[in-house]
Amino acid sequence: MNGAHLSSAAWQAVVQGLQQAVWLVDGHSFQVLFANAAAVDLTGRRAEQMVGRPVQELVASPEDEIFWSRPLSEIAMGICSCTEVWNAGRNRAVAVERRVQTVQVAEGNGASQSPLLLLTMLDRSEQEDSRQQHELVLAELRATLDSAADGLLVCDLQGAIRAFNQRFAQLWSLPASLLSRRDDGAVFAYMRRQLADPTGCDERMAGFPGGPMQEAIDVVRLGNGVILEQRSVPQLTHGRLAGRVYSFRDISRQAEVQASLRLAAQVFESSLDAIFIADEQHVILRVNPGCEQLLGVTRSPLAGSAVTALVDAGMDEEAFLAQVARSWGQEGFWEGEVTLRHAFAAGSSPIHLSWVVLRDEGGTVVQSIGFMRDLTQQRAAQRRIEELAFTDALTGLPNRLRLHERVQAAIDAAQGTDDEFAVLFLDLDRFKIVNDSLGHPFGDRVLKLVAQRLQRCLRQSDMLCRLGGDEFLVHLPDSGVQVAEAVARRILEEMLQPFQLDEMHFSIQGSIGIALYPQDGRCLDDLIKHADTAMYRTKERGRGSYGFYQPQMNSNLLARMKMEHAMRQALGQGHMAVHYQPQVDLVSGRIVGAEALLRWSDPQLGAVSPAAFIPLAEESGYIVTLGAWVMEQAAREAAYWQDSETPLVISVNVSALEFRQPGFLQRVAGLVEHHGLRPRQLELELTESVLLQDAQDKEQMLSALARMGVGLSIDDFGTGYSSLAYLKNLPIHRLKVDKSFIDGLPGEGGEAAIVQAIIRMGQALGLEVVAEGVEGSAQREALRAMGCLFYQGYLCAPALPRQQLRDLVLQRLEH
Numbered sequence: 001m002n003g004a005h006l007s008s009a010a011w012q013a014v015v016q017g018l019q020q021a022v023w024l025v026d027g028h029s030f031q032v033l034f035a036n037a038a039a040v041d042l043t044g045r046r047a048e049q050m051v052g053r054p055v056q057e058l059v060a061s062p063e064d065e066i067f068w069s070r071p072l073s074e075i076a077m078g079i080c081s082c083t084e085v086w087n088a089g090r091n092r093a094v095a096v097e098r099r100v101q102t103v104q105v106a107e108g109n110g111a112s113q114s115p116l117l118l119l120t121m122l123d124r125s126e127q128e129d130s131r132q133q134h135e136l137v138l139a140e141l142r143a144t145l146d147s148a149a150d151g152l153l154v155c156d157l158q159g160a161i162r163a164f165n166q167r168f169a170q171l172w173s174l175p176a177s178l179l180s181r182r183d184d185g186a187v188f189a190y191m192r193r194q195l196a197d198p199t200g201c202d203e204r205m206a207g208f209p210g211g212p213m214q215e216a217i218d219v220v221r222l223g224n225g226v227i228l229e230q231r232s233v234p235q236l237t238h239g240r241l242a243g244r245v246y247s248f249r250d251i252s253r254q255a256e257v258q259a260s261l262r263l264a265a266q267v268f269e270s271s272l273d274a275i276f277i278a279d280e281q282h283v284i285l286r287v288n289p290g291c292e293q294l295l296g297v298t299r300s301p302l303a304g305s306a307v308t309a310l311v312d313a314g315m316d317e318e319a320f321l322a323q324v325a326r327s328w329g330q331e332g333f334w335e336g337e338v339t340l341r342h343a344f345a346a347g348s349s350p351i352h353l354s355w356v357v358l359r360d361e362g363g364t365v366v367q368s369i370g371f372m373r374d375l376t377q378q379r380a381a382q383r384r385i386e387e388l389a390f391t392d393a394l395t396g397l398p399n400r401l402r403l404h405e406r407v408q409a410a411i412d413a414a415q416g417t418d419d420e421f422a423v424l425f426l427d428l429d430r431f432k433i434v435n436d437s438l439g440h441p442f443g444d445r446v447l448k449l450v451a452q453r454l455q456r457c458l459r460q461s462d463m464l465c466r467l468g469g470d471e472f473l474v475h476l477p478d479s480g481v482q483v484a485e486a487v488a489r490r491i492l493e494e495m496l497q498p499f500q501l502d503e504m505h506f507s508i509q510g511s512i513g514i515a516l517y518p519q520d521g522r523c524l525d526d527l528i529k530h531a532d533t534a535m536y537r538t539k540e541r542g543r544g545s546y547g548f549y550q551p552q553m554n555s556n557l558l559a560r561m562k563m564e565h566a567m568r569q570a571l572g573q574g575h576m577a578v579h580y581q582p583q584v585d586l587v588s589g590r591i592v593g594a595e596a597l598l599r600w601s602d603p604q605l606g607a608v609s610p611a612a613f614i615p616l617a618e619e620s621g622y623i624v625t626l627g628a629w630v631m632e633q634a635a636r637e638a639a640y641w642q643d644s645e646t647p648l649v650i651s652v653n654v655s656a657l658e659f660r661q662p663g664f665l666q667r668v669a670g671l672v673e674h675h676g677l678r679p680r681q682l683e684l685e686l687t688e689s690v691l692l693q694d695a696q697d698k699e700q701m702l703s704a705l706a707r708m709g710v711g712l713s714i715d716d717f718g719t720g721y722s723s724l725a726y727l728k729n730l731p732i733h734r735l736k737v738d739k740s741f742i743d744g745l746p747g748e749g750g751e752a753a754i755v756q757a758i759i760r761m762g763q764a765l766g767l768e769v770v771a772e773g774v775e776g777s778a779q780r781e782a783l784r785a786m787g788c789l790f791y792q793g794y795l796c797a798p799a800l801p802r803q804q805l806r807d808l809v810l811q812r813l814e815h
């Protein structure tokens with residue numbers, strides 16, 4: 001059926017039945033000519049309220065106002081546009097889709113009066129509402145994502161980024177430039193650069209171990225120190241895999257906490273301190289292995305016992321806990337010394353307990369931790385340190401400090417009584433030579449032996465102490481002159497017994513000075529000083545004896561000091577000279593050599609004997625200077641004699657200390673060269689103590705001297721410890737028999753036998769023998785009869801100034 005044939009009523013019915021709102025509007029006046037039922041519904045106005053009214057009354061927004069003010073040609077373009085229409089019934093604007101078209105309506109005369117506009121509106125409010133709803137949901141979702149604590153990254157199945165939230169950008173520090181443009185490659189490259197260890201990161205990001213439907217967890221460390229936990233889960237849309245969601249959580253703090261918890265656990269388990277953890281009732285919950293070790297039990301019986309069942313603070317339990325609570329309140333911990341209860345310790349071991357309280361946020365005690373340290377060893381070490389402070393490290397004897405304590409106590413106790421006591425000062429004779437020639441380690445061993453021996457001479461109540469070096473001090477409580485004297489004698493007798501160290505037998509003597517309390521001093525320092533003075537005095541009189549302090553002794557000590565001072569000045573002031581004592585050939589009676597002997601003539605002291613000042617020079621080390629000077633003079637004298645008719649050999653004494661000087665060999669060689677000497681014209685006289693020096697060094701020195709060609713002789717032979725076998729291996733030319741043996745000649749005594757033995761031994765070893773200190777012709781004849789070839793002594797001449805020696809030699813030649 002053709003629509004053109006429908007009646008107007010039928011058309012009206014059709015238009016009225018349309019769901020779309022329809023208005024017919026006059027194209028000139030814009031008055032509404034017709035509104036259908038749907039238009040009535042849409043606007044909430046009756047048709048009569050609209051018909052005859054300007055269509056602009058339907059307008060709900062300024063844009064619509066503008067729309068209807070445009071030219072008709074623009075309005076009626078038939079464009080579909082979205083706008084709103086006001087619904088008076090519902091009192092709200094309703095979203096609509098609007099279209100305006102011109103329609104040509106053929107009137108009865110067939111000509112149109114004015115253009116008609118067909119305005120149609122389709123209610124879109126439902127769609128609009130749902131769109132707005134949708135947008136709202138999306139915005140909420142976005143906000144939710146952005147406010148999530150985790151960083152989220154959504155990728156599709158190909159790995160392309162679909163979305164990420166702000167937290168993600170923040171965690172990875174994505175720069176603004178990457179947020180504003182879509183460049184997945186740049187984002188992933190940037191993320192890669194943030195990693196502390198980028199190796200394998202691509203696989204970790206892309207790979208889904210166990211398949212794409214699996215969840216994966218990984219820990220990612222960034223270069224800035226942040227640690228992220230990365231989880232990735234499959235993203236399903238309508239049940240189908242659409243991509244993957246990565247979430248990143250900052251676990252730096254958590255990792256830190258975990259690390260410190262692990263550390264704490266490790267400390268707890270491995271700490272050497274014994275640690276317990278107790279609850280708020282002081283009942284033990286846990287103990288560490290250190291605690292088990294300290295208490296000697298395993299954990300099980302300890303857990304559940306009270307702390308006070310473990311330790312004893314030396315006070316009533318309640319009082320102790322009250323004190324602990326007070327301390328916790330003020331400082332958060334209690335510390336002090338406790339002992340372990342008997343159940344846990346054999347003795348009462350001292351323990352240092354440091355007990356720390358743990359409170360909750362409200363300040364209530366929840367637990368406590370106790371740290372216990374065994375003080376037994378520390379106490380022992382303390383005792384040991386105190387002991388060492390009072391002990392001589394070498395000999396283990398009490399030292400001066402301990403002696404001081406003891407003597408002070410004796411002095412305090414003696415106040416107002418007649419109590420007396422004695423102090424003995426013992427100094428070993430010539431110990432310096434032992435040290436110089438055999439070395440300090442040997443000397444130390446000798447001192448230990450001496451200490452043991454001295455100790456044997458004393459009572460339990462006496463105290464022997466070492467002051468240092470070779471000086472010992474004895475305190476004899478309740479002793480006067482007799483006891484002191486008896487002890488001194490006993491010591492000296494005991495010291496006469498030979499000592500043995502390694503293979504060596506030797507004797508060491510000592511000199512003892514005695515001071516008595518109270519007459520010789522009322523404090524230890526005075527007593528020591530005076531005993532020391534007495535000892536020096538004794539030494540001067542002859543070694544190996546003892547003597548009591550006498551007040552005038554102090555002046556003697558002063559005299560010694562004066563002498564040492566004068567000796568050091570004498571060389572520079574020209575008060576020293578070298579004299580020469582002739583050595584005579586027993587067969588021909590000719591002078592064949594001379595011994596250089598030092599002479600000191602002091603303007604104040606007069607002629608000082610070498611026997612007095614040489615030991616002083618040896619003790620002070622000044623002998624090195626003196627000896628060098630004498631050797632220089634002797635070398636010059638030897639040079640003089642070597643070109644004369646009677647080329648005398650000049651011998652010179654060398655002390656142990658001189659011999660040990662570095663450069664000694666070079667000095668001798670230098671002198672020989674400087675004076676153009678035939679080396680054999682110079683002879684070095686060494687005492688047996690020089691030969692006792694450190695074996696290897698000494699033998700090398702002697703060989704070097706022998707190779708150089710200078711003569712070597714042993715002085716004072718017989719007084720020392722040299723053995724025959726020992727001499728055989730040394731490059732020695734001469735032995736000088738000590739005067740003490742020659743004094744016994746002629747005669748039948750032991751001395752004569754010794755001299756004879758020495759002469760025979762010398763002959764057997766191919767050594768020349770020189771007898772020293774020959775004063776009489778009977779001695780000379782006895783020596784001649786024994787086969788001795790040379791002598792030296794007052795019988796020929798004492799040591800003479802060089803000119804006198806020259807005169808004497810000349811004189812002898814002439815006869």
Ligand SMILES: Nc1nc2c(ncn2[C@@H]2O[C@@H]3COP(=O)(O)O[C@H]4[C@@H](O)[C@H](n5cnc6c(=O)[nH]c(N)nc65)O[C@@H]4COP(=O)(O)O[C@H]3[C@H]2O)c(=O)[nH]1
Nearest residue numbers: 597598610611614630653654655773774775792793794795
């Ligand atoms: N009663 C008596 N004595 C005699 C007789 N013949 C020689 N004498 C003395 O005996 C000592 C021999 O010297 P010594 O054994 O090397 O003993 C020397 C020597 O060990 C040391 N001495 C002297 N000058 C030096 C020196 O320049 N350097 C070194 N290192 N020591 C020296 O001093 C010690 C003593 O020297 P002096 O007093 O000069 O004493 C000398 C000498 O004057 C005699 O017939 N009867």
